[in-house]
Amino acid sequence: MTVTTPNLRHAVSARRRIHASEQVTGAPAPSPVDSYTKPVNTWDDHRHDNHPLDVNDDTKPMPVSTRDASFWLALVFLVTPVWIIVPLSWTYTLYTSWKLYVRRGVAGSDPLQTWEVVLFAYSLFEVLFSIYYAELANIARAYKTRIPKRDMHELQLIFTRVLQSGLSPPISADAPSRPGSPAEPITTLKHDDPRAVDFRSHFRLWFWGAPWSEVTRTAMLDWLAWNTFDKDMRKLDNLQQTVIKEALVMIEKRTGGRLKDVRDGGKPHIVPLKVTHDEVNIRSRPAIVYIVADCINRLAKWYLEWVWDMKSSDHEGVEYLIRNPPSDADASPNHPQHPEPVIFMHGLGFGIAQYLFTIVFLLRKLPSNQPLIVPLQPNVSQAILHPTHLVPLPREQWVKGLKGIIDQFGGERAGVTMISHSLGSLAHCWMMKAYPELIKRSCFMDPVTFCLWEGDVCSNFIYRKPTNAMQLLMSYFVATEPGIALAVQRHFDWFANSLWFEEIPRARNPYYTSFHIGGHDAIVDGYRVKRFLMNHGIAEGLNWNPSGVHGQPCLFPAGMRQLTSWLSSPEPPEPRFDDSDSGSESESDEEDLVEYVLNSKAYPS
Known part of the structure; x- marks a missing residue:
């Protein structure tokens, strides 16, 4: 079962109805862009905040940062001492085994001292674990991608959206509803058009940052075949090849x-990044890392259960912690009987221990009778012995499980407030696509679900060579862990993971939707995500920190104060849905996109 947003299902059916109508009447579909006046694009609208655009950027490779002092300090004092445990364990185990072998049967030979026995036992344990770890790495590298097949019309709609993103100039937050980027026609841009320069200067991230002038048509076709059908170009059928060539x-x-x-001068050695086809990037690490991670997560879970009365449960395979509200008798005018549940989706790393401060902060600030639900993601939390470590739950099971949890705790009546950080924004995205009516309020912190087509998230998290301490620690301790690497590199479905403005209910209303973006995010290009949101008129709900790093919105006090201020803000008087807003902006924008795809004849039907 493929989970798609009801709006997308509506759009696909609308496309077919319009197509049938054209066959009967012969009349073209009406233009979707008559309701607003188009502003003029300027270079300022398409300038990266850190890197001003240069029309000659396509002849130069992307700049590469040099390693700073923090990189070497982290390498010497943090990464190397951990990494070297495994080779030292092998060395000591072999040496001690040889020494015991030589001493055997020798009268008067001294036995091993207590510390030597302990050290030998630990070294032997690390040796055995390294063998097990190597087998896990082999399993992960041999794992085949699990990207579902999609309807051809759905692929056309999404790819058209990608190409139209950034064609429209920004609009103000108080501007009337308009089709936005999806309604802009794709025409042949001039080489020095700022929109073309901006698109190609960043899109080349998928080609290792090579000069755009060196990217060949063959390399682009290879990338399109992977990106669209998760196949090599040679394995596409005739229809798929036609679609790929039209996309080119x-x-x-x-x-x-x-x-x-x-x-004609293209460089044959320029090959694209193909996340689900390239080798899974895994690095060696000792067992002590997992032991420490498991201990601190167990302690964090115990603390939440015993001190804050949270309970562990699961639904359809989705494990979660919940703070059960007291009985209705404890309700007061300030604490209504049935406040909507709050769901916090954590990111990857070291599990709930990493987010303990965030969870406790929410427990303290939320009313005592308001349910707080924290779904767990063991496969991206260093839980090496968990059954889902190398077999993560599929998207459909996540959606079904979260839907059941929401229904179980009353979220189907008034909706839920969903807060997500980093990778947690993917589950947030899936729920918003599948059941937008259940998501009353949304808070995205360091979201990875916007602008996925630009390649920053994949390039920064998987392929980038670290140049500072933060990047090095993230690469070694997080990105190259087998469970995390497998989840990202073999389950990367950017079609399903990309969230569009039109799919967010009340996206411009700061009470219902909040975005927290940092300018120094090591994974997300915060400036481009900020521009993407502002281009759709989001202003008041955008919490922009030009010096913010990844994790700052939910792991530091200042960010948490912003979050609790948003949670406690009063609801505006107008109802969430009314007759004048039937279907929301997203449905009308979907119809506009469908009509454009039909009128443009960009793809074969």
Whole structure:
């Protein structure tokens, strides 16, 4: 079962109805862009806040940062002491075994001292674990991708959205509803058009940051085959090849020029990043890392259960912690009987121990009779012995499980407040696509679900060579752990993981939707996500910190104070849904997109 947003299902059915109508009447579909006046695009609208655009950027590779002092300090004092445990354990185990072998049968030979016995036992344990770990790494590397097949019309709609993103100039937050980027026609842009320069100068991240002039048509077709169908170009059928070639033409229109063939000067060695096809990136680590991670997570869980009365449970395989509200008799005018549940989706790393401060802060600030639900993600939490460590729950099971949890605790009546951080924004995205009516309020902190097509998240998390301490620690302790690497590199479905403005109910209303973005995020390009949101008129609900790092919104006191201020803000007087807003903006925008795809004839039906 493929979970898609009701709006997308509506859009696909609408497309077919319009197509049938055209066959009968012969009349083209009406233009969706007559209701607003288009502003003029300028270079300022398409300038990265850190890197001003240069029309000649396509002839130069992306700049590479040099390693700073913090990188070497972290390497020497944090990473190397942990990494070297395994080779030292092998060395000591072999040495002690040889020494015991030589001493056997020798009269008067001294036995091992107590500390030597303990050290030998630990070293032997690390040796055995390293063998087990190597087998886990082999299993992860041999794991085949699990990306579902999709309806051709759905692929066309999503790819059209990608190419149209950034074509429209920004709009103000108080502007009337408009189709936005999805309604902008894809025409052949000039090479020096700021929209073309911006698109190609960042899109080349998928090609290792090579100069755009060196990217060949063959390399682009190879990337499109992976990105669209999760296949090599050679394995596509005739219809799929036709779609890919049409998509290539659309990209060339969007980037302001035809890509070169190898014979015309293109570089054959420029190959694309293909996340689910490239080798899973895993690095060795000792068992002590998992032991420490398991201990602190057990302690954190025990603390939440005993001190804060949270309970452990699961539904459809989704494990979660919940703070059960007291009985209705404890309700007061300030604490209503049935406040909507709050769901906090944590990110990857070291599990709930990493987010203990956030969870406790929420427990303290939320009314005592308001349910707080914390779904757990063991496969991205260093839980090496958990059954889902190398077999993460599929998206459909996550959606079904979260839907059941929401229904169980009364969220189907008034909706829920969902807060997500980093990778947790993917489950947030899935629920918003599948059941937007259940998500009353949303808070996205360091979200990875926006602008996924630009390649920053994949490039920064998987392929980038670390240049500072934060990047090095993230790479070694998090990104190259088998469970996390497998989840990211073999379950990366950017079609399902990409959240669009039109899919967020009341996105411009700061009471219902809040975004927390940092300018120094090591994973997300915060400036481009900020621009993407502002281009759709989001202003008041955008909490922008130009010096913010990844994790700052939910792991530091200042960010948590912003979150609790948002949670406690009074609800505006207008109802969430009314007759004038039937279907929300997203449904009308979906119809606009469908009509554009039909009128443009960009793809074969």
